[in-house]
Every structure is written in C-alpha cells, then in structure tokens.
Amino acid sequence: MQPIKILLEEKDMPDKWYNIQADLKVPMPPPLHPGTRQPVGPQDLAPLFPMGLIQQEMSQDRWIEIPDEVRDVYTMWRPSPLYRARRLEKALDTPAHIYYKWEGVSPPGSHKPNTAVAQAYYNKQEGIKRIATETGAGQWGTALSFACNLFDLECMVYMVRISFDQKPYRKAIMEAYGAKCIPSPSPHTQAGRKILEQDPDTPGSLGIAISEAVEDAASRDDTHYSLGSVLNHVLLHQTIIGIEAERQLQKAGEALPDIVMGCFGGGSNFAGIAFPFMRYKLLGEKPDMRIVACEPTTCPTLTRGPYRYDFGDSVGMTPLMAMNTLGHGFVPAKIHAGGLRYHGAAPLASHLLAQGEMEAVAFHQLECFEAGVQFARSEGFVTAPETNHVIRGVINEALKCRESGEEKVIVFNCSGHGNFDMTAYQAYFSGQLEEHHFSEDQITQNMQALEGFPVP
Numbered sequence: 001m002q003p004i005k006i007l008l009e010e011k012d013m014p015d016k017w018y019n020i021q022a023d024l025k026v027p028m029p030p031p032l033h034p035g036t037r038q039p040v041g042p043q044d045l046a047p048l049f050p051m052g053l054i055q056q057e058m059s060q061d062r063w064i065e066i067p068d069e070v071r072d073v074y075t076m077w078r079p080s081p082l083y084r085a086r087r088l089e090k091a092l093d094t095p096a097h098i099y100y101k102w103e104g105v106s107p108p109g110s111h112k113p114n115t116a117v118a119q120a121y122y123n124k125q126e127g128i129k130r131i132a133t134e135t136g137a138g139q140w141g142t143a144l145s146f147a148c149n150l151f152d153l154e155c156m157v158y159m160v161r162i163s164f165d166q167k168p169y170r171k172a173i174m175e176a177y178g179a180k181c182i183p184s185p186s187p188h189t190q191a192g193r194k195i196l197e198q199d200p201d202t203p204g205s206l207g208i209a210i211s212e213a214v215e216d217a218a219s220r221d222d223t224h225y226s227l228g229s230v231l232n233h234v235l236l237h238q239t240i241i242g243i244e245a246e247r248q249l250q251k252a253g254e255a256l257p258d259i260v261m262g263c264f265g266g267g268s269n270f271a272g273i274a275f276p277f278m279r280y281k282l283l284g285e286k287p288d289m290r291i292v293a294c295e296p297t298t299c300p301t302l303t304r305g306p307y308r309y310d311f312g313d314s315v316g317m318t319p320l321m322a323m324n325t326l327g328h329g330f331v332p333a334k335i336h337a338g339g340l341r342y343h344g345a346a347p348l349a350s351h352l353l354a355q356g357e358m359e360a361v362a363f364h365q366l367e368c369f370e371a372g373v374q375f376a377r378s379e380g381f382v383t384a385p386e387t388n389h390v391i392r393g394v395i396n397e398a399l400k401c402r403e404s405g406e407e408k409v410i411v412f413n414c415s416g417h418g419n420f421d422m423t424a425y426q427a428y429f430s431g432q433l434e435e436h437h438f439s440e441d442q443i444t445q446n447m448q449a450l451e452g453f454p455v456p
C-alpha cells in the first residue's frame, strides 16, 4: 500500500510562525496615513487592533512564538494532513508528484481559523469585548465566529450581499457559533447607507464590507476590527501551513518542491503555504523554485492591477497600502468564489511579485469548476470555489509535466471544503454558471480615483 496521508503528531506542531519580512532582499514600502501621507505608527492602528497584533504587523523578527493558548485551540485540527494526490496523478497520467495541504479539516472548514484564533486571543488579552469584521464567501466570518466563541467575545459580521444570497446557510452556521451576521451594504453604517443610496441593487464587495466593519469598530470603545487576509500579521499566522508542509514533505522523502501554489484572494492562504518555502528561494538554496498565485480573471488583481498605493476598503478609511490594485471603487462580477472578490492584494505578496520572486496566473470561473469536479472525482473532497482556482493551476502544471516527462514536485494549499457552496456547483452542473468578462476600461476608470496618490 502506498502512503497517501503524511501526518505529524500533535507534539510536532510548530511553535513559531515564520515572518518573511526578516528575509526580504528589499524592504517593503510602509503603509501611509491617509491624511498626512506619512508612514503609520503603532498608535495610528491602536483604535482598531490590539498591540499584540500591531507589533506582529511591524515586526522584523524571523520567528514569532505561537502562544500556548492558541496552540491549544489549533490542536482541535492541527497539524493538518498533507496528502499525496495519487489518484489525481493517475487520472492525469502525469509523472509529477502532487501534494496538497488539506485545510478543510478545521471545524469551520478552511484555513481561516489559523488567524481567527490568534486574533481573538490577542483581542481578549487586551480586554476587548466585541469584534467586527467583513466576510466574502462566509468562510472568514464563520472562522471568526468560531474563534470568538472560544474566547468569549461577541462577533459582528458584515457579509457581502451577493454571497449572503448565494450561500444562505452561512448565516446559520455563524449564528450556531453565537455571532451576528447581516448583509452588506447595510443601513447600519454611514458607509453602507451612502453606497445603498448610490446603488440600491449593488451586489456588495469585500471593500464595501470592510468599510462597514471598520466604521463599526471605530465608533465603539469595546469593539475592535479584524481582517481575515491582506495584512502582514494575518499572513504570518497562516505560515503554520507551510512550516508543517515542509516537515511533511521531508517525511515523505521529497526534497524542496519545484512549484508551490495557492489560490489568491487577499493572499493569506497563498502566503501560508508559500512563504516558508519561499525562504529557501530568497536565501538562494533553491533559486529556481516557482511560487504561483492563482486568481480569477474577473478580479485579476495580481495579473492586471498596477502596483500602487491604495485604500484597503472602498470608502477610504484604512491606511494607504502599496499593493497591486484594481482601484478601491472596483466592484467585481458576481462570481461564486466570493472570497476572491477583493480589489487589492496583500502588500507583502505585491512586493514579492514586483521583486520577481513569485508569479501570478488568472483563470475563468468555468475552467475552475471543471478542475474542482475532476479533483472531487479523483481525491474525493468537494472543494470551495476559491480553492478550485489553485486546483486549475495545479492540473495545468501537472499536464505540462506529462508533456515534458518531468517528475516535478508540486505542493499546493487546498484551502477549504465546498460544503456550503452547493448552489454554485448546482449552477455549474445545470449549465447556468456564467462566464463574466472584464474590460480594461474598468481598470482605467478606477485608477482615476488614485490620481495624486503616492506611487511605491
């Protein structure tokens, strides 16, 4: 019998996160205060985040201790299994060795609790009682609801309206964990009311929901804001995925991988699998390692968005961050991969892309569902529409190996299950899933709002 699952024992779970900022060849451009345009300091962020997280956001230390309380919760599902996709390899008739880290084993069903638990912990430490957040497809809102419940915090989730309608069970699972979830834009905030006045039928976007959650947190002393992706500390918490994967690959008798891949929304699960491996590339130990982010053609932030300073939200309440962006006013098409509908990209990933350390590729919704179905029929797991983007990318790379005969080692992050996404699969099977088209004019139009902003 050939091994399929490569497992680590609980005692072998990593006790530190990896901070790639320590190994960057060129430092990142700093976030800027939206008013003064000067680099933001810890005090600027203090109304929204606890100091424990702000320090991590700015830290240059290579390894950061994972608190015991956080590791205690992680043991509910971590270390997560690394699978050798033998059945998919066979179906593709490829000599490539395909491995995937399966993050769908977490109770909320995705990689998101790796940071939700850490964020809830640091907020609790600082005496915060309530956390406000946004969610796209609902995976992040579910993860934060789960984490807040464990640390006895209230949780308020603004869910992008199109996903709220597409995935009705998401609200119920958040309520099962004790959280409150409402569709965004909502009449509860000034930001929401303004957008509803302009377009009462808007499908919403992550940028809009972020504006609402930030406004909610900024207007109450007992409440902080929490972001499920993009920021340095969020990417940091996700590196436990790649650190475990590296140990598991060694256990499987493999050298460092040739290709590391992840789907890309704001960049957190991608960074989680990629950054610990990218370290070896940055240090020159495996300079030809390819690191590839997979995104949707309808929200092509990395492949078509320019590298500019822009706001993280739609209304302009956050600091200006140097990132690949489609413009903070961009409202992506109503694709089912709601977690990938974000106008910006993590500043760390954008910087590494600008430095030529990683690549990005974009896929259409239909070809991603086709890949997800092929994966389900060989590996058994029905994955989230977001995850299907990386599966598309991996299958394409594995097919190239079939042509060239190369036995490349490909490792990817399988970020979550699709059990709440069955309406999307239903639409795909009944031929009702639409392909959306994206025009260059949309970018040009949105870029006008960035005129006069600093350029990194």
Ligand SMILES: Cc1ncc(COP(=O)(O)O)c(C=O)c1O
Binding pocket: 110, 111, 136, 137, 138, 139, 140, 228, 229, 230, 263, 264, 265, 266, 267, 268, 269, 270, 338, 339, 340, 384, 386, 387, 415, 416, 417
């Ligand atoms: C299952 C899944 N994968 C990927 C993503 C994309 O987010 P990120 O790029 O931060 O990993 C999401 C976001 O909601 C998600 O739910």
